[in-house]
Amino acid sequence: xPEQIPQPNxxxxxxxxxxxxxGTKLSDEEKKALSDYLxxxxxxxxxNAKPREESGRRMFEISRLIxxxxxxxxENLGLSLALKKRNISLPKxxxxxxxxFNKMAEAGEFSHDVQGCVITEAGDxxxxxxxxERVVLxxxxxxxxxxxxxxxxxxxxxxxxxxxFFIHKIGYTDERKKQFDVFSEAITEMINLESLAYYQxxxxxxxxxxxxxxxxxxxxxxxxxxxxxxxxxxxxxxxxRKDLYTGYFTGQFKYLSLFNKHLxxxxxxxxxxxxxxxxxxxxxxxSTEFLFKDKFKEAGLDYYEFLDKIxxxxxxxxxxxxxxxxxxxxxxxxxx
Ligand SMILES: [Zn+2]
Numbered sequence: 001x002p003e004q005i006p007q008p009n010x011x012x013x014x015x016x017x018x019x020x021x022x023g024t025k026l027s028d029e030e031k032k033a034l035s036d037y038l039x040x041x042x043x044x045x046x047x048n049a050k051p052r053e054e055s056g057r058r059m060f061e062i063s064r065l066i067x068x069x070x071x072x073x074x075e076n077l078g079l080s081l082a083l084k085k086r087n088i089s090l091p092k093x094x095x096x097x098x099x100x101f102n103k104m105a106e107a108g109e110f111s112h113d114v115q116g117c118v119i120t121e122a123g124d125x126x127x128x129x130x131x132x133e134r135v136v137l138x139x140x141x142x143x144x145x146x147x148x149x150x151x152x153x154x155x156x157x158x159x160x161x162x163x164x165f166f167i168h169k170i171g172y173t174d175e176r177k178k179q180f181d182v183f184s185e186a187i188t189e190m191i192n193l194e195s196l197a198y199y200q201x202x203x204x205x206x207x208x209x210x211x212x213x214x215x216x217x218x219x220x221x222x223x224x225x226x227x228x229x230x231x232x233x234x235x236x237x238x239x240x241r242k243d244l245y246t247g248y249f250t251g252q253f254k255y256l257s258l259f260n261k262h263l264x265x266x267x268x269x270x271x272x273x274x275x276x277x278x279x280x281x282x283x284x285x286x287s288t289e290f291l292f293k294d295k296f297k298e299a300g301l302d303y304y305e306f307l308d309k310i311x312x313x314x315x316x317x318x319x320x321x322x323x324x325x326x327x328x329x330x331x332x333x334x335x336x
Contacts, residue, residue, distance in 0.1 A: 014080045015250055021154040021168050034155055034163060043119050045126060047107030051094035052129060058137075059090050065141050065199065069148060072195040077246050081148050088147050093125045093140065101128045115139050115214075118146040138211040142192040146171065149188070150251050171248050174272075182274035186218040187248050190241070193219075193325045213313075213327045215279050220309050220321075224301050225263070227322040229255075232262035232300075237322050263299045270295060 018035045020026065026034070066088065073079045096104075104110065104126065110117045116127040116139045125143040130136050149171035156164050167175055172184035192214070196207045213219055226244070230237040233255075240255050247253030259267040296303040313319045316330040 010078060012074060012078055012080045013250070015150075017151075019150060019152045019251065021152055024153070024155050026155055026157065026163070030157075030163065031155075034153065034165060038153070038165075041123075043124065045104050045107075045119065045124070046109045047103035047105075049096055049100040049103040049126075051096055051100070051126075054095060058095075058133070059093075061137060062093060062140060062144075063090060064203075065137065066144055068199045068202070069141070069144055069195050071202075072198045073148070073249065076194075076198070077242060077249070079246065079249055081249060088123065088144075092123060092147070093127065093143070095127050095129050095136070097129050101126070116143045118143050123147050123151075132211075134207055134211050138192070138196065138207045139214070141196060141207065142189055142214050145188050145191050145195070148249065149184075150249055152251070169251075177272075179272040181276050182215075182218050182278050183222065183271050184248070185215045185279055186222040187244055189214040189219050190222070190321075190323060191245050191248065193321070193327070194241075194245075194323060197325050208325060208327060210328050210330050212329055216313055216327075216329075217310060218274075218278055220306060220313075220319075221295075223321045223323065224306060225259075225299060228299055228301055229258055229262055233258050241323060267299065 016035075018031075018038060020031055024031075070081055073081055102112075104117075105112045105114065114128075115130075116125065118125045125140070125147060127136065127140055127143060130139075150169065151167060152169035154166045154168040154176075158164055169175065170184075171188060172180040174180055193208060200206050200208065226240050227237055229235075230240055233240075235255070235258075240258070243253050243255040247256060256268065259271065293303055295301075296306060309319050313327070313329055316328065318326050318328040320326045
C-alpha cells in the first residue's frame with residue numbers, strides 16, 4: 001500500500017513566474033511583457049567558455065529531477081511552481097569541463113571554489129563537470145532549486161516606453177542590500193537534500209549518500225538553529241522548515257519572526273548580514289570559529305556539537321541532520 005495517498009481536495013497554491021516589488025508602477029500588461037522577456041532572455045557568460053555536448057541519458061535524468069522537485073513542492077508544501085512560464089528547460093542547463101569552467105571564474109563570473117552557478121536575470125545554470133555522475137547530479141539539483149526559487153523584479157518606466165528592471169530578490173538573497181546570501185544558500189541546499197530524499201523514496205535512486213553537501217558549514221549551522229527554534233517555540237522542526245521553504249518560493253512565511261522572538265532581538269539582522277565568505281567551504285578555520293562562536297552562545301547552541309559534526313563530516317563519517325537526512329562526504333563510486 002502506498003505510504004502517502006494523494007489528497008484530491010488539497011489546495012495547491014500556484015506561484016507566478018516572476019513577482020514584482022511592491023509599488024512597481026507598471027500595468028498588468030507591462031508586467032506580463034517584462035515577464036515574457038525575462039523568460040526568453042539568454043545572457044552570455046563571461047570568458048567564452050564552451051559547454052560540453054551532453055548525453056541524452058544525463059539530460060533525461062535531469063528532466064526527472066526537475067519533475068521530482070515540482071512533485072516534492074506540491075506534496076510537501078502545497079505549491080505549484082510555474083515551471084513553463086519561467087522557461088526552466090534543459091537547454092538552460094550547461095556543463096563544462098574544468099578548464100572551460102575555469103575561464104568563467106577567471107573572467108570574474110564567480111569565485112574559484114564554485115562548482116555550479118545560476119545567472120540571475122536569465123536563470124541559466126552552469127555546472128562543473130566531475131568524474132562522479134552522482135556528484136554532478138546532486139550539484140545540478142541544487143542549481144535547479146535556485147532556478148525554481150522566488151524572483152522579485154523591481155522595474156521602472158523611463159521616458160517613452162522603455163522599462164528599466166533590476167532583479168531585487170532571488171530566493172532569500174536580497175541583491176540590492178546584499179543580504180541573506182548565506183541563509184539563502186543554506187536553505188537552497190536543505191531543500192535540495194529533502195527533495196533528493198523524496199526522489200530516493202519514490203525511485204530508489206540515491207544522490208545523497210557520499211555525494212558531498214553544498215555549503216556544509218552553513219547547512220549545519222542553520223539545521224541546528226532551526227532545531228533550537230523548534231525547542232524554544234514549541235513548534236516542530238518540520239513545521240518551521242516547511243515555512244522557511246515556502247517563503248523561499250513565495251515570499252510568504254509565518255515563522256521568520258520567531259528567530260528574534262526566541263533567539264534574541266537582532267538575530268535576523270545577524271543572519272541577513274552573515275558574510276559570503278562563510279560559504280567558502282571552510283571547516284574549522286579561525287574565521288569560522290570567530291564568526292560562529294558568538295552566534296552560538298547567543299542563540300544557546302552547543303558550539304562543540306557543531307564542531308563535532310563538522311569534524312565527523314570532514315573525516316568522511318556520516319552526519320545526521322535534524323531534518324532526518326543523513327549525509328556523508330566520501331564519494332561512493334558512480335553506479336548510475
Ligand atoms: Zn547555490
